[in-house]
Amino acid sequence: MRKLLLASLALLALTAAPPVRAADPLPRAAPEALGFSAERLDRIRTTMEADVARGQLPGAVIAIARRGRLAYFQAFGHLDGARTRPMPLDAIFPIASMTKPLTGVALMTLLEEGRLALGDPITRFFPTLGDRRVAVDGNPDNTVPAVRPITLTDLARHTSGITYGGRGTTALHRLYPASSSAAARDYDTNGLIAKLASLPLLYQPASVWDYSLSIDVLGAVVEQQTEQRLGEVMAQRIFTPLGMADSGFLVSEAQRPRYATPLPTDPTTGRPQSVEMGLSAPRLDCGGGCAVSTAGDYIRFAQMLLNGGALDGRRILSRASVAEMARDHLYPDIRNNLTQTEGNMVNWGFGLTVAVRREGGATMLGNPGMFSWNGAYGTAMWVDPQEELAVVFMASTPGVLRQYYRRVINALVYQAILD
Structure with missing residues (x-):
């Protein structure tokens, strides 16, 4: 009877939890x-x-x-x-x-090491991104001062005022890289920061959710703080451990x-x-x-x-x-x-x-x-x-x-x- 019970339990276990396969x-x-x-x-x-x-x-x-x-x-x-x-x-x-969520996790690992805070202004890392101007109605020739600096939170939640060039039809959109992949094709990290520093923002920081190159800037922050390429950081902190x-x-x-x-x-x-x-x-x-x-x-x-x-x-x-x-x-x-x-x-x-x-x-x-x-x-x-x-x-x-x-x-x- 005991052998029968053990056999039944073994069969139930196999049914309820198939063994892990190499591909799983x-x-x-x-x-x-x-x-x-x-x-x-x-x-x-x-x-x-x-x-x-x-x-x-x-x-x-x-x-x-x-x-x-x-x-x-x-x-x-x-x-x-x-x-x-x-x-x-x-x-x-x-x-x-x-x-983007991979970059978010990489950023948060640096926060946990005390290297940065979510409220930090981007100027702490890239001073050239300070003293921003904001285009009026997407017109780069008509700008007003930004009311406050861009923070890391603004970048992480897409409220920085930075945009994607491919997601709008204004004159300002035409000056921005169309997408993250377009930015990666045309610029290295320093070149992208220089390009963004040369352009006004589309919106005042913290005023509008607008899909953007913001997370690419966060990736640049990660690179600066670790002195590594973003892929190396992700490999060490995310990909290899997981x-x-x-x-x-x-x-x-x-x-x-x-x-x-x-x-x-x-x-x-x-x-x-x-x-x-x-x-x-x-x-x-x-x-x-x-x-x-x-x-x-x-x-x-x-x-x-x-x-x-x-x-x-x-x-x-x-x-x-x-x-x-x-x-x-x-x-x-x-x-x-x-x-x-x-x-x-x-x-x-x-x-x-x-x-x-x-x-x-x-x-x-x-x-x-x-x-x-x-x-x-x-x-x-x-x-x-x-x-x-x-x-x-x-x-x-x-x-x-x-x-x-x-x-x-x-x-x-x-x-x-x-x-």
């Missing part, structure tokens, strides 16, 4: 053991396979963790836009603005066969499209959008944040630092233009390099206090502390379809939660 970034558990319906989670597969079959995207990888364990980790479709190679679980994606072996700013020759590419033609607009971020060394390790990673690597980063700064016995940040990152820093007197960048984020504020959902209704499922940021080439991540949930979705969809998949994956994950 976190310990696995059966979906039901984590409060999911396996049948409902399978809707992700049917949706992805149908969309791949009709040519909406080449493929995708999704990782879903709950209560510290991996409930779902699957690859779909093809790695390449020509649709000739199956998508591997360890496909490498250019994560664009999902680089085992994120495929994350960085340059895809090696050995990694190139795993680099994901989009369809050659955007299925919505019919226009040619391509992405090559990470295939050649950038002049600047841009903190705002130049890194590459995998779904497995990034789910470990997201789980570290969900855990309050630690994973597998390695502490990256204190719980207090993570809480400050994930706190809404957009006060009522700051104009919130977030939905102009992320249309799905209705009733969201912004913390330090991540968006934060507020109390009240929204257009996507989830809970107040969840935090997220996404990438322009089709990647997305969010952390929902109330559900003990972390999700990473990787696809190469640089067009408008990326917004569609953020809504779809959000719905497919939450509809599968049973408890």
